[in-house]
Amino acid sequence: MKPMAPISFQLNGQTIQAQAGETILDAALRHHIHIPHVCHSPNLTPAGNCRACVVEVDGERALTASCCRLVEHGMVVHSNHGRALTAQRLVMELLDTDQGQVGQRFPVRPQHAVDTSHPAFTLDLNACIQCTRCIRACRDEQVNDVLGMGWRGAHAQVVFDQNDPVSQSTCVGCGECVQVCPTGALKNRSEANQPDIQAHTVSSVCPYCGVGCQVELHVSNNQVLEVTGKAGPANQGRLCIKGRYGFDYIHHPQRLTTPLIRKSQAPKHAHPLLPAERWMDEFRPATWDEALQLAADRLTAIKRRQGAQSLAGFGSAKCTNEEAYLFQKLVRTGFGSNNVDHCTRLCHASSVSALLEGVGSGAVSNPVRDVAQAEVILVIGANPSVNHPVGASWIKNAVKQGATLIVADPRRTDLARHARHVLQFKPDTDVLLLNAMLHVIVQENLVDHTFIADRVEGFDELAAHVNAYSPERVAPLCGIPADLVRTVARTYARAKSSMILWGMGISQHVHGTDNARCLIALAMITGQIGRPGTGLHPLRGQNNVQGASDAGLIPMMYPDYQRVDHPDARAKFETLWNTRLDPKPGLTVVEVMQACLQGQVQGMYIVGENPAMSDPDVQHARDALAALDCLIVQDIFLTETASLADIVLPATAFYEKTGTVTNTDRLVQMGRKAVDPPGEAKPDWWIIQALAQRMGLPWRYPHEAAVFDEMRHAMHSLENITWDQLEQQGSQVYPCNAAHPLGQSVVFTDQFPTATGKARLVPAHFNHAGELPDADYPFVLITGRQLEHWHTGSMTRRSAVLDELEPQPYACLNPEDLRMLDVAVGQRIEILSRRGQVQLPVRADAGNPRGTVFIPFCYHEAAANVLTNPQLDPVGKIPEFKFCAIAVHKFPG
Numbered sequence: 001m002k003p004m005a006p007i008s009f010q011l012n013g014q015t016i017q018a019q020a021g022e023t024i025l026d027a028a029l030r031h032h033i034h035i036p037h038v039c040h041s042p043n044l045t046p047a048g049n050c051r052a053c054v055v056e057v058d059g060e061r062a063l064t065a066s067c068c069r070l071v072e073h074g075m076v077v078h079s080n081h082g083r084a085l086t087a088q089r090l091v092m093e094l095l096d097t098d099q100g101q102v103g104q105r106f107p108v109r110p111q112h113a114v115d116t117s118h119p120a121f122t123l124d125l126n127a128c129i130q131c132t133r134c135i136r137a138c139r140d141e142q143v144n145d146v147l148g149m150g151w152r153g154a155h156a157q158v159v160f161d162q163n164d165p166v167s168q169s170t171c172v173g174c175g176e177c178v179q180v181c182p183t184g185a186l187k188n189r190s191e192a193n194q195p196d197i198q199a200h201t202v203s204s205v206c207p208y209c210g211v212g213c214q215v216e217l218h219v220s221n222n223q224v225l226e227v228t229g230k231a232g233p234a235n236q237g238r239l240c241i242k243g244r245y246g247f248d249y250i251h252h253p254q255r256l257t258t259p260l261i262r263k264s265q266a267p268k269h270a271h272p273l274l275p276a277e278r279w280m281d282e283f284r285p286a287t288w289d290e291a292l293q294l295a296a297d298r299l300t301a302i303k304r305r306q307g308a309q310s311l312a313g314f315g316s317a318k319c320t321n322e323e324a325y326l327f328q329k330l331v332r333t334g335f336g337s338n339n340v341d342h343c344t345r346l347c348h349a350s351s352v353s354a355l356l357e358g359v360g361s362g363a364v365s366n367p368v369r370d371v372a373q374a375e376v377i378l379v380i381g382a383n384p385s386v387n388h389p390v391g392a393s394w395i396k397n398a399v400k401q402g403a404t405l406i407v408a409d410p411r412r413t414d415l416a417r418h419a420r421h422v423l424q425f426k427p428d429t430d431v432l433l434l435n436a437m438l439h440v441i442v443q444e445n446l447v448d449h450t451f452i453a454d455r456v457e458g459f460d461e462l463a464a465h466v467n468a469y470s471p472e473r474v475a476p477l478c479g480i481p482a483d484l485v486r487t488v489a490r491t492y493a494r495a496k497s498s499m500i501l502w503g504m505g506i507s508q509h510v511h512g513t514d515n516a517r518c519l520i521a522l523a524m525i526t527g528q529i530g531r532p533g534t535g536l537h538p539l540r541g542q543n544n545v546q547g548a549s550d551a552g553l554i555p556m557m558y559p560d561y562q563r564v565d566h567p568d569a570r571a572k573f574e575t576l577w578n579t580r581l582d583p584k585p586g587l588t589v590v591e592v593m594q595a596c597l598q599g600q601v602q603g604m605y606i607v608g609e610n611p612a613m614s615d616p617d618v619q620h621a622r623d624a625l626a627a628l629d630c631l632i633v634q635d636i637f638l639t640e641t642a643s644l645a646d647i648v649l650p651a652t653a654f655y656e657k658t659g660t661v662t663n664t665d666r667l668v669q670m671g672r673k674a675v676d677p678p679g680e681a682k683p684d685w686w687i688i689q690a691l692a693q694r695m696g697l698p699w700r701y702p703h704e705a706a707v708f709d710e711m712r713h714a715m716h717s718l719e720n721i722t723w724d725q726l727e728q729q730g731s732q733v734y735p736c737n738a739a740h741p742l743g744q745s746v747v748f749t750d751q752f753p754t755a756t757g758k759a760r761l762v763p764a765h766f767n768h769a770g771e772l773p774d775a776d777y778p779f780v781l782i783t784g785r786q787l788e789h790w791h792t793g794s795m796t797r798r799s800a801v802l803d804e805l806e807p808q809p810y811a812c813l814n815p816e817d818l819r820m821l822d823v824a825v826g827q828r829i830e831i832l833s834r835r836g837q838v839q840l841p842v843r844a845d846a847g848n849p850r851g852t853v854f855i856p857f858c859y860h861e862a863a864a865n866v867l868t869n870p871q872l873d874p875v876g877k878i879p880e881f882k883f884c885a886i887a888v889h890k891f892p893g
């Protein structure tokens, strides 16, 4: 497109250059000319309803709202005198009256009681000026559709749903409405709003999910008091409830403040169900010197006795890139093995295996926000409204702009109400459904022959393979009518641009790699990849799981996915690190646990993970951790895992340190220290280095930047990114190297990073889950997440707002199943699997298919993982968290 010529117009006698499509108000503000405005907010659609910004345009009878009116060439505008000024003043006076200011000439509106029912914010309608910013934020931006104008005339007011109290409404607490409210009618409860508080701000990144929202931390007296959204590339100022209100865990009194050493007489309880205060009794405080020396001595002794393979480490996707890099370097060069892994193994390991095999790279092809350019969006096995809420808001925005959304999930999730097609198929049958879609695309010749000829290998085998999977044949097995499968396949294939986003419903199966192979095949045979709005996006979970994987927290890969068993890669890192490296791939998360129980692994160093809650068949995992000769746990709380440790090292939380993290879009972002850590807690990179030095490694990293600099040299993808640049810009997308000096947000544009440059299709055969329901265990257990809580609960259950909203465990069942079991909502049930049992109250959820139970896994009182099946996908080595057989009983009493 040819850039349009600037428009010039007159404002208050001054000539102003504006851009076509710009409003008078935006042009004025850009030139630092003040026009009063209240309902206007840069991210919201203009409403023009407060009339505070009216201006006079020569030759026009009526005044016009400058926030809505676009500039025109030669127009003459007045904002600061005459009719415009009188009108602006009247509007402000009326607004003051509406807020109950006395001594005015207009009658005051009926007064309302302040709604204090929500733990995060209050609603004081007396201060509301009905600018509708909140309504637009909730409806147009976040698309939560909770707020509206209710009633009429003098009684008109902002309402939550049908005028419900805030806490009883469908509000999801994202706080977007609070952020845009100009008067304080919607106000955070935070102390930051006290008149005598002087807060300064620090920019960082939300510590929760892979969306990677940038935040502004409002800090006073070494406390984060409030968090607001910053205009980062991934969030443009938006946040969800965890990012906005879930920050106070860092100030919780149970934070670890000093190193701890297990008292010699204290036995390790492999049933850590006690509250954290009780576990404390089993430890004594120690100095850093003592704890680090003991840790190094014990690990070194085990290595001498049993060899390098007897040590293992779990790094953290909650820590920074620099910390992940140092951690894998410690295991590889200090412990001497590749026994290093992290939660990606429980997460997208299968997706990454399939992607590496198919397209040569495990990362996303396009950023989430590319959905704005997609004609069709397919979301499968992911629940982004809950787990990537700001990402979900971009999807909902795209649907409002006309994109077609297809949602495929055995449970009816929130996104379903925005979808054109909802495929509530039978759990475990993804390969059937997806192969049937591939079948339709091949049979109806909806394939992109040119793309296949140029860029894809293995099409003929795939086409022959999917021949057997006609929609008519799979319909009864996957529960989706053949017609609907055909419609969806055509919609996806024919669109100019289609994007697939997926999550744990695809990956966490014994056939997770096969599930992902089918998604890759869909994109490849239709050429739906390599352009804006067209591609594959496995939604990455943890705030830094992309970065931790890139940095090499993977047993078969060095940084940048260079294989440990490849001689060239090994030689490169042996030179860089000046050492000899083990050519044998290491053990994965679940395999390490097995090896602990068998005595092969005797010493472990676990940083920022809580496997005693997050591993499958968790009693087994707890027994394994308890069996270790030496377990070192580095966390911010005394978690279930730390309760089994010999040595506990207190780390700083994310807002207490500086470092980079990489979001799901391959965007490297700078997190900045905002507050000092409690007590003696130290940054993870400092602790890892101190331990490495005591194990005899000659490390001398003076600060985080020095680590990042080494990473740039080890990792081709980061070559052109510098620490200084990140400090200044806040973020930079990779790959960013000689070939793409400015970074590349959409990849695979002309070839794939495979040996041949072409993608490789791998046909997937349908296999069942590892454990199917039977007469003894007739129900299917699906585990997953809920909006307010994070994984094992260690952070969010120590966050006041989140804990108040969701204080206790629950299981969701279909109302029909509840009736059959004769259980009322709120009553307790007992759930048994072949591995364990839990008791918890029930909720009714009609979106849950009959015969299934859904449990979030964050509650230690009823830990879902006591029940889950540890059986692994043979390629990705990911356990089957999404499917196991259970029995359900009404709990007596």
Ligand SMILES: Nc1nc2c(c(=O)[nH]1)N[C@H]1C(S)=C(S)[C@@H](COP(=O)(O)OP(=O)(O)OC[C@H]3O[C@@H](n4cnc5c(=O)[nH]c(N)nc54)[C@H](O)[C@@H]3O)O[C@H]1N2
Residues within 6 Å of the ligand: 209, 210, 347, 380, 381, 382, 383, 384, 386, 387, 388, 408, 409, 410, 411, 413, 426, 427, 428, 429, 430, 502, 503, 504, 505, 506, 540, 541, 542, 782, 783, 784, 785, 786, 787, 788, 789, 790, 791, 882
């Ligand atoms: N609030 C919150 N947000 C989080 C997290 C959190 O703990 N809490 N964790 C983060 C992390 S690390 C991750 S990995 C992401 C996970 O984000 P998601 O992938 O969205 O997570 P889940 O809720 O585990 O599962 C997604 C969906 O899989 C569906 N599913 C179950 N069985 C099947 C099946 O057989 N086939 C298909 N196709 N779908 C199935 C479930 O019904 C569920 O809706 O969330 C991240 N965000």
Ligand SMILES: Nc1nc2c(c(=O)[nH]1)N[C@H]1C(S)=C(S)[C@@H](COP(=O)(O)OP(=O)(O)OC[C@H]3O[C@@H](n4cnc5c(=O)[nH]c(N)nc54)[C@H](O)[C@@H]3O)O[C@H]1N2
Residues within 6 Å of the ligand: 316, 318, 319, 343, 344, 346, 347, 348, 504, 508, 541, 542, 607, 608, 609, 610, 611, 614, 615, 616, 634, 635, 636, 637, 639, 651, 652, 653, 654, 684, 783, 784, 785, 790, 791, 792, 793, 794, 795, 857, 864, 865, 868, 881
């Ligand atoms: N049943 C079931 N189980 C699952 C899943 C499922 O869907 N169902 N999903 C799996 C998935 S996808 C994932 S990603 C895993 C997640 O499993 P984990 O990674 O084990 O879970 P988290 O609770 O996120 O653990 C992070 C730990 O880091 C600590 N922490 C936070 N910040 C810092 C820091 O700055 N430094 C240090 N040192 N520690 C810090 C927290 O206190 C917490 O203990 O769970 C898996 N387990």
Ligand code: SF4
Residues within 6 Å of the ligand: 137, 138, 142, 144, 145, 146, 147, 170, 171, 172, 173, 174, 175, 176, 177, 178
């Ligand atoms: S907090 Fe979020 S969901 Fe709730 S009313 Fe405000 S914008 Fe809507």
Ligand code: SF4
Residues within 6 Å of the ligand: 206, 207, 208, 209, 210, 211, 212, 213, 235, 238, 239, 240, 241, 242, 243, 244, 387, 388, 389, 390, 391
């Ligand atoms: S969407 Fe994710 S990154 Fe953004 S505020 Fe919520 S939890 Fe944080």
Ligand SMILES: [Mo]
Residues within 6 Å of the ligand: 343, 346, 347, 348, 541, 542
């Ligand atoms: Mo995850």
